[in-house]
Amino acid sequence: MSPLVLIALALITYVSRAVAVVLLPRPSARFETILSRIPAPIFASLATATLLGDGGALASGPTLAASAGALLLSPARSLLLCLIGGAVGYAAGALLS
Amino acid sequence: MVVRALPAAAAVAVFGSLYGAAARGFLGVPLTLASSLLVYSGALQFALVALLGAGATTLPLLLTAGVLNLRHLVLGAALRSRFESGPLRRALLAFFLADETFGFAIAAGNAAEPRAVGAATERTLLYSGLTLYVAWLVGTVVGLVGGGLAAVEGLAGALFPVLFIGLAALAATRRSHVVRAVAAALLTAAVALLLPDLRMLAPVVAGVVVALPGGDR
Numbered sequence: 001m002s003p004l005v006l007i008a009l010a011l012i013t014y015v016s017r018a019v020a021v022v023l024l025p026r027p028s029a030r031f032e033t034i035l036s037r038i039p040a041p042i043f044a045s046l047a048t049a050t051l052l053g054d055g056g057a058l059a060s061g062p063t064l065a066a067s068a069g070a071l072l073l074s075p076a077r078s079l080l081l082c083l084i085g086g087a088v089g090y091a092a093g094a095l096l097s
Numbered sequence: 098m099v100v101r102a103l104p105a106a107a108a109v110a111v112f113g114s115l116y117g118a119a120a121r122g123f124l125g126v127p128l129t130l131a132s133s134l135l136v137y138s139g140a141l142q143f144a145l146v147a148l149l150g151a152g153a154t155t156l157p158l159l160l161t162a163g164v165l166n167l168r169h170l171v172l173g174a175a176l177r178s179r180f181e182s183g184p185l186r187r188a189l190l191a192f193f194l195a196d197e198t199f200g201f202a203i204a205a206g207n208a209a210e211p212r213a214v215g216a217a218t219e220r221t222l223l224y225s226g227l228t229l230y231v232a233w234l235v236g237t238v239v240g241l242v243g244g245g246l247a248a249v250e251g252l253a254g255a256l257f258p259v260l261f262i263g264l265a266a267l268a269a270t271r272r273s274h275v276v277r278a279v280a281a282a283l284l285t286a287a288v289a290l291l292l293p294d295l296r297m298l299a300p301v302v303a304g305v306v307v308a309l310p311g312g313d314r
Contacts, residue, residue: 001123001124001128001149001155001158003131003157005155005158006131006132006136007135007216008134008159009132009136009141009145009158009159009162010132010135011122012159012162012163012166012285013136013137013138013141013162013166013169014191014192016163016166016167016169016170016173016192017166017169017173017191017192017194018172018173018187018188018192019173019188020169020170020171020172020173020174020176020177021176021177021180021188021191021194022184022187022191023189024173024177026177027174027177027178027243031178031308032178033306034246034309035174035175035176035178035308036178037202037273037274037306037307038171038175038263038304038308039175039203039264039265039268039275039281040268040269040275040277040278040303041174041265041274041277041278041280041281041303041304041307041308042171042172042281042303043200043261043262043265043268043278044265044279044281044282044285045198045265045277045281045282045284045285045300045301045303045304046221046255046257046261046300047261047262047265047282048263048282048285048286048289049253049285049289049296049300050257050258050261050301051258051274051288052285052286052289052296053156053228055130056286056289056290056293058197059179059254059255059258060251060253060254060255060261062253062255063251063255063258066256066258066259067157067255067258067259067262067275068253069259070259070260070262070263073119073203074263074265074266075266075271077266077267078259078266078267079101079204079263079264079265079266079267081259081263082259082262082263082266083259083260083263083298085217085259086255086256086259086262086263089259090214090252090255092102
């Protein structure tokens with residue numbers, strides 16, 4: 001891969017990041033309401049995507065246990081508690097597998 | 098804010114080292130380092146290594162970059178409504194837009210007083226972005242010089258779903274958000290199983306699809 005291709009890739013990536021942030025006007029109230037609903041579903045989807053590999057293969061046992069630990073503590077709505085739940089789950093999963 | 102991003106930074110550094118070690122054989126040291134400096138996108142950079150390993154030419158590389166980066170449009174639009182600064186500052190902040198930094202920024206905005214949402218969101222995007230950027234670069238250099246962090250790859254890999262679950266919990270400020278989050282997770286799982294080629298796009302598509310209908314409760 002040449003340096004020019006790398007620069008093109010960097011430009012594509014930066015423009016994709018900047019186009020909405022820089023060029024989009026402040027959204028209308030209706031659009032803003034819809035946008036405010038997006039983050040939680042996206043994060044839930046990203047979590048799911050990281051747990052499923054090619055062909056729907058599940059992640060390792062400790063990773064699944066870590067996710068279960070975080071999910072269990074998610075009603076507390078604290079990132080720290082989710083991380084603690086994940087760490088405990090991972091340790092338990094590693095011990096059992 | 099930097100402290101809150103440290104667990105994610107540690108995981109990013111581990112994956113940066115794996116990227117540095119994997120990319121070195123295809124790109125050489127200068128281009129591998131330049132790719133992390135200029136592109137700063139783990140998903141895209143790992144995809145590039147895989148494509149180069151399969152002998153891909155320039156066009157597939159550029160198309161892959163376009164497709165993988167589509168999600169930034171949605172993340173950027175969701176952040177735009179919270180930003181209050183001018184276009185130059187927003188252009189600088191945009192460089193640090195990634196899945197994780199988006200999550201930290203949204204969570205900080207949700208936790209802030211109504212009149213401080215913009216400042217909290219922008220400050221968090223900048224600081225968490227810088228933290229993860231430095232971690233990605235350090236990890237890449239470690240991988241390039243042959244330092245292996247592969248021993249903790251499993252632990253680092255487990256951190257991402259845990260982090261995203263925590264960020265989803267923080268972002269779900271209403272009961273309807275929780276319902277939409279569960280629906281999006283199920284939709285993503287269905288896409289991953291039935292249309293595996295679209296797996297990388299599924300999170301953003303599912304996030305948008307479930308956000309459109311109905312009202313908020």
